[in-house]
Amino acid sequence: MLADFRAWALDDLATSRRQAAWGRRYRIWLALKANPLAMIGMIIIGLCVILALLAPLLAPHDPAIQDLENRLARPTAEHLLGTDELGRDILSRLLYGGRITLGIVVAVVIMVAPVGLAVGTIAGYFGGWVDKTLMRITDVFLAFPRLILALAFVAALSPGVESAILAIALTAWPPYARIARAETLTVRNSEFIEAVAMTGASSWRIILRHVAPLCVPSLVVRVTLDMASIIITAASLGFLGMGAQPPSPEWGAMIATAKRFILDQWWVALSPCMAILLVSLAFNFLGDGLRDVLDPKQD
Amino acid sequence: MNQRAKSFAATLGSVLVTLFGLSVITFMIGRVMPVDPVLAAVGDNAPADVVAAARAAMGLDDPLVVQYWSYISNVLQGDLGQSVLTRNPVVSDIAHYFPATLEMATLALILATLLGVPAGIVAAVKRGSLTDQIIRVVCIAGHSVPVFVLALLGLLIFYVGLDLVPGPGRQGFIYDGMVPTVTGILLIDSLLAGDMGAFWDAAHHLALPVLILAYFSMAYITRMTRAFMLDALKGEFIISARAKGLSGWKVVMGHAFPNVAVQLITVLALTYAGLLEGAVITETVFAWPGLGQYLTTALMNGDMNPVVGTTLVIGAIYVGLNLLADILYRVFDPRVK
Numbered sequence: 001m002l003a004d005f006r007a008w009a010l011d012d013l014a015t016s017r018r019q020a021a022w023g024r025r026y027r028i029w030l031a032l033k034a035n036p037l038a039m040i041g042m043i044i045i046g047l048c049v050i051l052a053l054l055a056p057l058l059a060p061h062d063p064a065i066q067d068l069e070n071r072l073a074r075p076t077a078e079h080l081l082g083t084d085e086l087g088r089d090i091l092s093r094l095l096y097g098g099r100i101t102l103g104i105v106v107a108v109v110i111m112v113a114p115v116g117l118a119v120g121t122i123a124g125y126f127g128g129w130v131d132k133t134l135m136r137i138t139d140v141f142l143a144f145p146r147l148i149l150a151l152a153f154v155a156a157l158s159p160g161v162e163s164a165i166l167a168i169a170l171t172a173w174p175p176y177a178r179i180a181r182a183e184t185l186t187v188r189n190s191e192f193i194e195a196v197a198m199t200g201a202s203s204w205r206i207i208l209r210h211v212a213p214l215c216v217p218s219l220v221v222r223v224t225l226d227m228a229s230i231i232i233t234a235a236s237l238g239f240l241g242m243g244a245q246p247p248s249p250e251w252g253a254m255i256a257t258a259k260r261f262i263l264d265q266w267w268v269a270l271s272p273c274m275a276i277l278l279v280s281l282a283f284n285f286l287g288d289g290l291r292d293v294l295d296p297k298q299d
Numbered sequence: 300m301n302q303r304a305k306s307f308a309a310t311l312g313s314v315l316v317t318l319f320g321l322s323v324i325t326f327m328i329g330r331v332m333p334v335d336p337v338l339a340a341v342g343d344n345a346p347a348d349v350v351a352a353a354r355a356a357m358g359l360d361d362p363l364v365v366q367y368w369s370y371i372s373n374v375l376q377g378d379l380g381q382s383v384l385t386r387n388p389v390v391s392d393i394a395h396y397f398p399a400t401l402e403m404a405t406l407a408l409i410l411a412t413l414l415g416v417p418a419g420i421v422a423a424v425k426r427g428s429l430t431d432q433i434i435r436v437v438c439i440a441g442h443s444v445p446v447f448v449l450a451l452l453g454l455l456i457f458y459v460g461l462d463l464v465p466g467p468g469r470q471g472f473i474y475d476g477m478v479p480t481v482t483g484i485l486l487i488d489s490l491l492a493g494d495m496g497a498f499w500d501a502a503h504h505l506a507l508p509v510l511i512l513a514y515f516s517m518a519y520i521t522r523m524t525r526a527f528m529l530d531a532l533k534g535e536f537i538i539s540a541r542a543k544g545l546s547g548w549k550v551v552m553g554h555a556f557p558n559v560a561v562q563l564i565t566v567l568a569l570t571y572a573g574l575l576e577g578a579v580i581t582e583t584v585f586a587w588p589g590l591g592q593y594l595t596t597a598l599m600n601g602d603m604n605p606v607v608g609t610t611l612v613i614g615a616i617y618v619g620l621n622l623l624a625d626i627l628y629r630v631f632d633p634r635v636k
Contacts, residue, residue, distance in 0.1 A: 037436070139313070140320030143621070144614045145576035148594075149324075152610040155598050156328045232445045236580055239447050240595055252445075259451065259584070266455050273448045284443035 031293040038289020044282035052098035061089035063096045063249050072265045081271045085257060086247075090268065093249035094275050100250045101279065104165055104234045105227050111169040113219055116176020121207050121215060123177070124184025135181070138174045146171045147233055154242040161250070164243040168233050172226065179222055183215040221294050225287035228280040235276050251276050307629070314622050321614045326370050329607040330363075379608035384600055389608035392593060398483025399469060400582065400589035404574040406505060407512035412567060415517040419524025424551055426529065434521060442518030446511065446577045450584035453511050464507045467586035470500060508585045515577050516570045523566045524559065531555040561631050568624035572617045 006026070014020035032038050051058060066086040075082045081090040123134040141149070153167035154160075187193060188211070196206055237243030238252025246253055251272040258269035345353075354360055358369060373380070379389035387395075422434045441449070457463045469485065482488055486505070489497035531537070532555050540550045579591030586592070590609060597605035 136313075136316055137320065140317050140324065143317045143321060143618050144324075144610075145572065145617055147576050148579065148610055148613050151579075151594070151598060152325070152328045152606055155601070155603070155606050228443050232443070235445050236447060239445070240580070240583065241599055255447070255451065262451060262454065263459060266459060269451055270455070273451060276448055277444050280443045280445070281440060284439050288439060 028293055032289055035289040035292065037285040038292075041282040041285030041287075041289065044278060045286060048098055048279055048282070049102060051095055052102050055092075055095040055099055059089075059092035059095045061092045063088060063092040064247060065089075072261060072268060075267060082265075082267050084254070084268055085261065090254075090271055093254060094251070094271060097249040097251045097254060097272070097275070098279075100161065100244055100248065101231055101234060104161065104168070105230050107165045108168045108172060108230050108234075109223055109227070111165070112173045113176060113223060115169075116173045117180050117212055117215060117219060119173070119177040120180025120182075121184045121211050124181040125188055125203065125207050125211055127188075131181075134177070138177045141171065141174045142178075144171070146229075147236055150233055150237060151240065151242055154237060159242045159245060161244045161248070164234060164237045167237070168230055171233075172230065175226070176219060176222060179218050180212075180215045183218055184211050187211060187214055217294060221287070221290050224283065224290050228283035228287065231276070231280050231283065303629070310622070310625055314618060317618050318615065321611065321618065322371055322374065323367070325607045325611045325614070326367050328610070329370070329603055330366075374611070379611070380604035382597065382605045383602045384597065384605070389605050392605065393590065393609060393612055395483070396588060396590045396593045399485075399587060400575065400578050400591060402484045402486065403505065403508055403512065403581070403587065403589065404571065404578045406509045407516060407574055407578075408567065408571050410509060410513035411517045411520055411570065414513065415520030416524050416563065418517070419521040420528055420551065420556065422521065422525045423528030423532065424547075434525075438518035438521045441514040445580070446515045447580045447584050449511050449515060450508070450581050453507050454584065457507055465500075465504050467584070469504055469587055470497070508581050508587060512574060512577050512581055516574050519570055519573070520563075520566060524563060527559040527562050528555060531558045534558070561628060564627045564631065565624040568620045568627070572620045575613055575616060 008019060009023045009026035011019065011023065014023055032042075060080070066088055067083065068086065070083055071085055072083065081094065084090055084093065119134050119138065123131040123138075149171045150164075150167040153170055154163045157163035157166065193206060193210060196210055201209075234243055235250075235252035235255075238250045239256045241253075241256060244250030244253050246257060254272040255269055255276075258265075258272065262269050358366060361369075377390055379393075381387070382389055382392055385392055418434050418438070422431045425431050454466070458466050479492060480488060482491075485501035486498060489495075489501055528551075532551070534555070537550055537555055540554045545553070575590075578587075578589065579594060581587065582589045582591035583595050590613070593605060594609045597603075597609070
């Protein structure tokens with residue numbers, strides 16, 4: 001079964017579009033598989049997603065239940081990672097916190113990728129003043145340090161997860177627009193676009209059906225690379241008290257509270273630190289590997 | 300010459316447009332604030348006509364364009380409003396807090412360059428080797444961890460665990476206020492005052508935050524150095540230098556690296572700008588009395604003038620550094636001429 005697929009996908013003389021597409025995907029997978037760091041990253045991400053999704057089943061305790069007699073406890077068999085300042089089980093909170101982090105990442109990506117794709121393809125396809133205006137706006141957003149801008153946005157919107165998602169999205173779209181525009185410029189004057197235009201297709205149809213799909217691979221790499229920085233920005237906002245608010249078990253917010261006990265009860269801060277470290281490292285490993293595979297020029 | 304002047308004018312024009320956009324964004328952020336400035340001024344229980352009068356007096360009834368105009372003319376005259384918390388003009392607050400951030404970020408940039416550039420060169424020369432892999436992993440790790448996590452882990456290891464560095468803060472309390480402020484940069488001020496005790500104390504306090512920021516920003520420098528070097532090493536002049544019998548490292552340092560140095564200037568300017576952002580967060584961990592601390596305190600309290608002012612200033616510095624990189628690139632790269 002697998003061997004059949006392999007032979008079919010790697011056939012040099014693909015007989016259908018589907019076969020060629022799968023052949024390309026399979027080759028990417030093979031190249032990725034040869035990169036140990038990327039595979040480690042992928043496995044960690046997979047595990048984290050599973051852990052986060054199954055948090056209600058896996059968490060040994062309710063993440064919100066307080067036990068004031070047992071606060072800031074060292075790790076024990078009962079509480080594998082100890083308890084926090086209100087006696088809540090840290091392991092359970094970490095598992096539930098993973099849901100928040102992954103939720104933020106998904107929400108930001110869903111908002112940002114289409115916006116960047118739209119701005120970039122429209123700017124690249126139409127050129128002229130449309131291009132100039134859109135790219136100027138993009139440059140203005142790129143001219144800001146991302147976190148500072150996100151902080152200012154959240155401050156204006158009032159702190160919270162929703163504001164954090166919106167603020168991260170507002171600061172994250174410009175690179176996507178740049179990439180989509182660059183990809184659009186490389187295909188805009190190619191013959192197949194001219195051919196489609198000659199059959200009477202409207203500009204919007206060309207952009208949507210013929211240009212945008214070609215920008216997707218580069219955007220996927222960028223999204224994977226970006227996920228780590230989305231996680232970091234979200235955690236930083238939480239850490240600065242501008243993202244998810246306590247009692248939410250968001251990792252950054254957990255670290256902000258645990259920071260107060262770092263001299264004596266250091267293990268309270270250590271586990272959310274390690275969680276963020278592990279997840280953002282995993283996304284970076286995977287993104288790095290994907291970039292090597294899909295965009296060898298960068299190396 | 301004419302061509303150069305033209306392209307420089309174009310760059311300058313785009314910088315001006317960017318700065319304009321920056322001011323519009325910060326203006327809009329200041330407009331959608333969570334705390335109603337009118338109610339904050341007259342109190343929650345003020346009668347409706349008092350509120351309306353205060354609103355008109357504050358110019359909040361004017362059209363947005365008029366409000367923007369008064370905002371931008373104030374900014375251009377160096378007026379960023381007043382902080383509710385410190386009761387000082389935001390501009391003088393920023394001038395007071397900025398040197399501490401500048402000191403930390405500059406030292407971090409120097410350290411990151413001293414570590415990152417050689418690491419990048421070695422990685423490029425030994426491409427694909429174990430050394431290359433190790434450098435790569437170490438760098439990714441530094442860059443993919445939030446800087447506050449690095450800072451906390453650093454505190455745990457070097458302060459709580461090994462007791463090698465002093466805890467949070469910029470000065471030991473016995474030196475607090477002992478050195479007269481001249482530049483605001485403690486290392487320089489203590490030397491000017493001839494107080495070596497204060498100098499070493501300041502250096503001791505700087506060590507950990509600088510190390511952490513340097514590690515944080517090293518990744519980008521190393522990666523770009525490696526990429527530029529790989530490119531340069533492919534050049535025909537390298538092959539010809541090797542063919543003439545020059546030894547490996549002579550070719551690398553004498554022929555390939557000078558070509559890369561110019562490109563690195565841009566990278567360093569961008570890193571410096573990124574360091575400002577990293578410093579904002581690092582400061583909150585180390586209770587560092589800098590711009591980041593000022594910004595986050597204002598954020599927590601909904602004190603919008605400092606938030607908008609600091610954002611604008613950091614944004615302007617960011618743009619300025621990019622422009623500087625561009626200018627240096629033009630000056631030093633003979634090909635641009």
